[in-house]
Amino acid sequence: MEVYKDKQGIIKAIEAFKAKKLTFGMVPTMGALHQGHLQLVKKALNENDMVVVSIFVNPTQFDNKNDLVKYPRTLDADVSLLQTVSTSKILVYAPTVKDIYEGKTVSQEFDFDGLEFEMEGRFRKGHFDGVGTIVKRFFEIVKPHKAYFGEKDFQQLTIIKKLVEKYHIPVTIVGCKIHRETNGLAMSSRNTRLKPEYKDAAPFIYKTLKTAKEKFGTKSAGKVSEWVERQFAKHELLQLEYFIIADVKTLKPVKRKSNKKAYRAFIAVYADDIRLIDNIALN
Template sequence: MDVFYLKTKLIHHINELKNSGNSIGFVPTMGALHQGHLSLIETALKHTDLVVVSIFVNPTQFDNQQDLLKYPRTLEADLELLKSLNDKKIMVYAPLTEDIYDDNITSETFHFAGLEHEMEGAFRSGHFDGVGTIVKRLFEIVQPDFAFFGEKDYQQLQIVRKLVEQHSLPVKIVGCPIYRHADGLAMSSRNKRLSKEHREAAPFIYKTLKDVREQFGIKSAKEITEWVKKQFEIQPLLELEYFVIADSKTLKPIKRKSRQKAYRAFIAVYASDIRLIDNIALN
């Protein structure tokens, strides 16, 4: 498995591979890899000849600097985990911040047709400018034919699709299902930081979403939202930040149900100081 720390060397290598007719898949990550990441990489391996996995904790998408400092960095363990897959078809790009940003660690400004103002965008100032900046730069470096993103960050997935559309980037975006622990908790690198008590409480998030899906056909979005708030008021270890039922395409909160539209429920919850997000398709 080849590991690249400099974009110049990676670009040169990828150009040689593409000139030989190989298709390139790409899975961008911030490291602390888990089975959810591996499922994305396994999907990429099935659809492309070679797969680039980036491991880079991107500073411009963190609105909370303490969260950035605490984010787990486990490069050696990540590389060992990747070797359990078909490592002859995997390349890793693990740059230092200077290789991505030179001496200017700032975000570009993006307008994603309003997608950036909903949910995560409303609670995390500048987050999606940071996401757009790093994804665009990584696409320019890796030059993938396909890029694979998990639906756990569904809003991010929609924003990346809009980024590709707006900038006419030659890459096809593939959304992959949420990978969950046996108890339903969506896999996340942040889960490693949960205390035993909070880890035991966290599956309540997905249980609530499943209950929402059951109610969606018979109750209004307002009724369901009030019910969710009450469920978390009596859950001492989890604090609800937001719950929204939104149009799957525009991410606008639902006003009136339409049989012609698809909807998803989105949720963000704090377990102590650790922020967990999840979502579920409703129809």
């Protein structure tokens, strides 16, 4: 399996395969790969001849420098894991910060029609400018036919679709279902940093989401939100940052339910100093 550290190398390799009329999928990641990532890669391989997996901890999307420093970097283990899926149809692009940003590690500023100011955008200043910058850069370098993103980061998925639409980038964005541990916890690279007692407590997040979904069938969004807040107020280990029920298209919090709209519940929780996010479709 080839691992490319610079854009010239990956571009040359991709062009050689595209000359053979092969199609390319892309799975952008920050590494510390897990089974959730592998599901994205497998889906990409089912729908394309070749797949580029990028492994890059992007500094411009971290509002917390401590989180950036602590983010797990496990390139050798990541490559070994990818080899269990395919040794010949996956190209790994693991660039340096210099290769991507060329000495100017700053974000481009984007207008995502307000999507960037909801939920994560309220709590992580500049985060989606960083996401938009790196994803746009990857699309310019790799030029994939399709790109695959998990629904765990549903807001990010929605924003990337908006990025492609507004900048007329010729790539199809494919959203993939959340992959969970057997206990319901949404798979995340951050899970590896959870202390044992917090790992045991974390499935409470998804359990609460499922009950919130049931309650949303008969109660207002406000009543459901109040119930969720009470559950976490009583929890000894988990601290709720936000719980929001939003319109899936605008991501704006729902004020009054409509049978003509689709809704999703979004949550962010701190388990010690580890921030975990999750979401669930409500209707």
